[in-house]
Amino acid sequence: MGKLTVRALRAVLLVVFAGAVFLQVGMVWALFGKPADGPMPLTPMRVIVILGMVTVEVAVVCVWRLVAMVRRGTVFSHAAFRYVDIVIGTIVAAALLWFAVTAINAPGQRDDPGVTLIMAGIGVAILGVALIVLVLRMLLAQAVARDVEASKMRAELDEVI
Numbered sequence: 001m002g003k004l005t006v007r008a009l010r011a012v013l014l015v016v017f018a019g020a021v022f023l024q025v026g027m028v029w030a031l032f033g034k035p036a037d038g039p040m041p042l043t044p045m046r047v048i049v050i051l052g053m054v055t056v057e058v059a060v061v062c063v064w065r066l067v068a069m070v071r072r073g074t075v076f077s078h079a080a081f082r083y084v085d086i087v088i089g090t091i092v093a094a095a096l097l098w099f100a101v102t103a104i105n106a107p108g109q110r111d112d113p114g115v116t117l118i119m120a121g122i123g124v125a126i127l128g129v130a131l132i133v134l135v136l137r138m139l140l141a142q143a144v145a146r147d148v149e150a151s152k153m154r155a156e157l158d159e160v161i
Contacts, residue, residue: 055097059086
């Protein structure tokens, strides 16, 4: 991975992380602060938004760590699996939160149930992203196994020479 690619990805990750933290802090402040009109009521939708931002933040930190491992050349190790597993977990959690938003929104869409179906489809698509990352994790596992095998063969060859 080139330096320009790493810098661009890190810039995007920083913007996403900062945006998530900004939104989360604003929501928490509005919920628990002492504005002149009184604090906003704690609704399920607001809790879901705050938890959704947590999933984004955790995923961004894990991707940042994986990018650092790529730059150091250590991504093909067992340590990378921890971060990939966490990313998969955060994507699944985000999908579950989206399904909760869909369920909360559904009663208001009785006249137009297509909106609820579209929202459910988006939730399925989010789960599809988790499955894609799971497939990529399997590819990483194969690459790590090949790397271990190559290291053993190199060691055997060094003994022969």
